[in-house]
Amino acid sequence: MTSISVAGSAIGPAPYIYVTTRMRVRKSKLLPREEYLRMLNMSLPEITRIIEESQYKAEIDELSQSFSGIDLVEVALSWNLAKEYQKILAITPGRLRIFLQTYLRSWDIQNVLTILRGKSQGMRVGKIKEILIPAGSLDRITLDRLLGEESPERVVEALKGKRLYPVVEKEFPAAHESGSYAHMENELYKAYYADLIETAQAGVKGGRAFLEYIQLEIDIRNLQVAFRLRQGPIPEDAREMFIEGGEVKPDELVRLAVAEASDELIETLQQRVGAETLGGLIDQIRGDAPIHAIENALTHLRLDKMTRISKRHVFSIVTILDYLERKRFEVINLRALARGKESNLPTERIQSYLVI
Amino acid sequence: MAVETMSVEVAEASARGLVAIGAGLAVGMAGLATAIAQYGIGTAAVGATAENKDIFGLVLVLTVIPETIVIFGLVVALLLLF
Structure with a gap:
């Protein structure tokens, strides 16, 4: 509370209070569960109208010249998400911004992989561009430049100097040859989480809360992979699929993934997150719930x-x-709703894919 | 050792002085407490208003609530002085 402003740096906790209050107000504006349930019983045009009338209006108006129907909804949702993230980054001061920037780098991984995958499959530039979400450190202009490159090799070259480059450069030849970028993706995420942990542990104030959250994210991600691995034969390199840094160690996860019964896995989950928060999840896992339901x-x-x-x-x-995560899931939910309705999926099926 | 004695006038004067210091402390410290309270509330109020302009009236009221602390200080100071 006593620190003094030096060249734009934060003064005491005031910026924290300011930004977190804004986030709380924004969070309260997100669509409530009831609204999703109402939308589930609507037709696609009605859903589109609701989206148009909500906070996505500006993007819908802006893009209505170039897109129409379901594509318009989808692109508008992605644009809105990217804009929202950039706006939040702009109002976040000091250390919080450093944490946030590091965290948002996961979007760079997603975008670069999308471009590489699209390029190696010979997709149209316009089509790839539709699904990019420039919410990370690579902005729209940089991504456009990457899209303009002729081949995946050139894309990798153009990344030189960026944070992702060392891992991409190392993994690219093997990935390009085999046509599968899964291993590269794993490595990128591993590097990303190692980076996050390093930032959180750098002794900066507020790092503890950040670290606590990152470890939770790593553990849940790893457990999701473990559940996924149980669906089929376990590959030899299963250990490499898990991310280091969580509370549950990779060796333990491999053992759990190959175990006959899922009881042990559930027990680990219970220990990690606390039994009281699990609630109905245990029944879902014990029963023969489909993998997407467990992941949800x-x-x-x-x-x-x-x-x-x-x-x-x-x-x-x-x-x-x-707030950022809840906003992301709002966009994912709306997209699932719109796509599901367009494909005439039954309501229950769509609902099982929503995170509400 | 000689014991210094204080004349009645001097004693009265220093008593008045101490009362004045007490009154000053009552207002000053209450003012500081108010400032600390308003610091957090004011920041949150600005953040909330930036998102939703309609609540400006409400957050303004919330921000001035800690003023009561300094009023208590003022009342104590006035009681001391008069």
Whole structure:
């Protein structure tokens, strides 16, 4: 509370209070569960109209010249998400911004991989561009430049000097040859999480809450992979698929993934997140719930746990991340709803894919 | 050792002085407490208003609530002085 402003740096906790209050107000404007349930019973034009009348209006108006129908909804949702993230980055001061920038780098991974995959499959530039979400450190202009490159090799070259480059350069030849970027993706995420942990542990104030959240995210992600691995034969390099840095170690996860019964896996999950938060999830896992339902339940668990952490560290980065993630899932839900309705999927099926 | 004695006038004067210091402390410290309270509330109020302009009236009221602390200080100071 006593530090003094030096050349734009933060003064005491005031910026934290300011930004987290704004995030809380924004979070309260997100669509509530009832609204999704109402939308599930609507037709596609009605859903589109609701989206148009909500906070996505500006993007819908802006893009209505170039796109129409379901594509318009989808692109508008992605644009809105990217814009929202950039706006939040702009109002976030000091250390919080450093944490946030590091966290948002996951979008760079997603965008670069999308471009590489699209390019190696010979997709149209316009089509790739539609699904990019420039919410990370690579902005729209940089991504456009990457898209303009002729081949995946050139894209990798153009990344020189960026944070992702060392891993991309190392993994690209093998990935390009085999045509599968899965291994590269794993390596990129591993480097990303190692980076996040390093930033959180750098001794900067507020890092503890950040670290707590990152470890939760790593653990939930790893457990999702473990559940996924149980669906089929376990590959030899299963250990490499898990990310280091969480509370549950990769060796333990491999053992759990190959175990006959899922009881042990559930037990680990219970220990990690606390039995009281699991609730109905255990029944879902014990029963023969489809993998997407389990993943959804785990995501739900992560979001709930995240909200809990954000309530404990009220004026911290976690409150901001809590909003960012919930916003992301709002966009994912709306997209699933619109796409599902367009493909005439039954309501129950669409609902099982929503994180609400 | 000689014991210094204080004349009645001097004693009265220093008593008045101490009362004045007490009154000053009552207002000053209450003012500081108010400032600390308003610091957090004011920041949150600005953040909330930036997102939703309609609540400006409400957050303004919330921001001035800590003023009561300094009023208590003022009342104590006035009681001391008069």
